[in-house]
Amino acid sequence: MPAVDWRVTRLSRRRSTVTRAQVETVTGRALGLFGLVFGAQTVPIALVQADALLPGAGAALMAVLYGAIVGLAVATVTKVAVRTACLAFALLYALALVAWPFLVDDPAALHGAAPWLYYLCTVATTAAVVAVLPVWAAAYTIVVPAVYGVIRLLPSGGDAGPLLAVLDALYAVVLGVVVLVIVTMLRQTAGAVDAAQEAALERYDVAARLHANEIERVKVDALVHDSVLTTLLSAAAASTPEQQQLAARMARDAVQRLDEAGATGPRALDRVGLPVLVRRLRAALTTFTTPFTVRVVNAGGVELPVEAVEALYAAAVQAMVNSLQHADEPGLSTRRELRIRGVRAGGCVIEIADNGRGFAMDRVPAERLGLRVSIEERMANAGGMAHIESRIGHGTTVTVAWPQGAGGAA
Template identity: 40%
Template sequence: MRVRASRLLLAGVRGSSDSDRSTRYLISSALVEKVVGRCLAAYCLIFGGLAIPDAFVGQPLMNQVWAWIAGVALFGSLAATVVTGVLEWHPRIAAASFSVVYLAILVTWQLAASDPSAVASGAPWPSPLSTIAFAAASFAFRQAGALVYMGSVYVVYIIVRQTPAGGGAPLLQSLAEAGYGVIIGLVVLLLITMFRRAAASVDSAHGAATGRYAKTVRDHRTEMERIQVDSILHDSVLTTFLTAARSHTPEERVLAVAMAKHALAEVASAGPMPETLDDLVPLNGLRRRFTETCAELGIRATFTAEGLQNYSVPGSVVEALFSAVMQALTNSIQHAGPGDVKRHVHIRWAHAVLTVTTTDDGVGFDVDHMTPNRLGVRVSIIERVHNVGGHAEIASQPGHGTTVTMTWPRAEGD
């Protein structure tokens, strides 16, 4: 498996980021508005279409100017609610427009009849659209506004229904007819309110989680920058001073001068960490980088590689392993003893695991008695590799050389 899977880096931080980018939340405010808007559009299309025949049946008995103005305004706003709900283009504005037009038609219903004193044969033809108006108001207005709207329509309808133009219905019949629409409207309002509150809670939780994640990333970047500065100070500056102080042979003096130049270059180029911690870097360049840096510092070592073609790992991993290997080579020069010490670095990628092994055949040392202040081993090798999700192990015995093995990612339990 290629190292696109290497985004396991920083499983606690980066893993949550990847899942956040790929997770689509089941409930959110935007999703609720979209679903309710489209449901309202379907409701308007179906029941609004059923009301068209009633409008034409009642039209000959009405004031024609008012009838055409009311019909165009009512069905025009109804069509706008359907279109905007489907296209998600300001559907709440269209729904609010339909609600206002419907209430205005009820208020001016006395103007509808050509003879206001004549008793109509039935309820006003827009009556079946009251449930659509209540649903549109529940979607378009806040809860308090929708309740005020329903109460206003309820009162106006009762008054109009008892007039001759409204059919002259008894009070109890008017109350019953108006109450049916209000009950449906209240149910719709309750459902929309519940979904909106649930979505708001999810949005709030998601915002808080995003904020915590952003803080975690910032804290991690700050820690990585601190480690970078510590690494430069120890690996480059402090190590250069120690190497210069211990230089007795011409070879050691040449190395000290080269390390001083390299340390100055590193200090000058040190800057903030990259924006993304998991930018992938091809493994093919790692061996070349080792070779060029060792040639620059005058470190004699051989390098071999295995299975690196077409694989990449996060840049932070490359930086950590590179610095750790260079520290291991520097430690070897300082502590492996005099003579022709052979040093070798082997880089291997197999089974989604990167292994870098540094060996020398120097004098070695007793690992069990390694002092805690050995920063070159504890901080610059072990801790550095561990911070990027890897594992470093030191194996050495007096008279048998030293082997430093670094693996990434580390196995469970390391």
């Protein structure tokens, strides 16, 4: 097997690595699962302690917190608005904890037991770890158990002694810190792996392109030597009509072969996973001051040629830049979305949409290259397609797909 084929085969069999997105997915779903488990365990205690609260307060408190837990579980399973759901639960839990002393109407009915909110403390601190930056998560992990320790000293918290209150608070802090450290280390490790894999793929992309260009150069050199030079020599030596006709046929054949070689062009040899493109687009979004809502569907198991990945990335970034430059209207808020969808095992559709001012396609000047060259022609040259739909006052949607017609794209 040639050396290049061997390298490509080895790369195609490379082991999949743990990505930052996978760490976030696993962490979120584990939080959703354990939130449901811990929430179910607290239901009997919450029902018993509801008699100690103001009328209706127990039912309202359970409805809010258990509803937030269910919403969190749904968000982590569907991978939609996960951080928002986690942040909402963490804030609601903190508010419920602060409100607890004011909701207790009959402290004696607690019989010195710990408030049932305590058993959800670790769920709340873990939700904070998922939702916010580590520094804010660390502050939450310390402050919330400390608030619980203070409440534990009050009659409404069971009137526990200082030692028991401190032990309960420290236990919650230790659990929260352990989760914070583990998740932070996993994120940092996966981020480093993502960066290393991205750098390796970029280096391989350059090497593959150089190799493809070298193959193309050798191919063209052989074509020029075998066809063009031979035709020129035959034409120069032709002295009879038969020889001239032969030289003409050779010239037509040489031109046809040159056209075919030009149409084929060099192609990169390796294929990369769609998650690589997703990470590159997310990295590009961090350079923008205006946020995009990102939705990714069916990215696992999809692999695309390097050339297609480069074309999709460049076209999508250009479409996002166009939206940032032209979509906003004074006094109005513009929503922007980046939707990435894998199609079977070897296709991709990317949509960049906004609800901004929009424009009329027939009024775009011919010299404007952002749409025609940077998006449409770039995708066409890579074997894909681009479709731009816009109406004045109704926003713009740019769809880029590879290969052409992937997933029924317009």
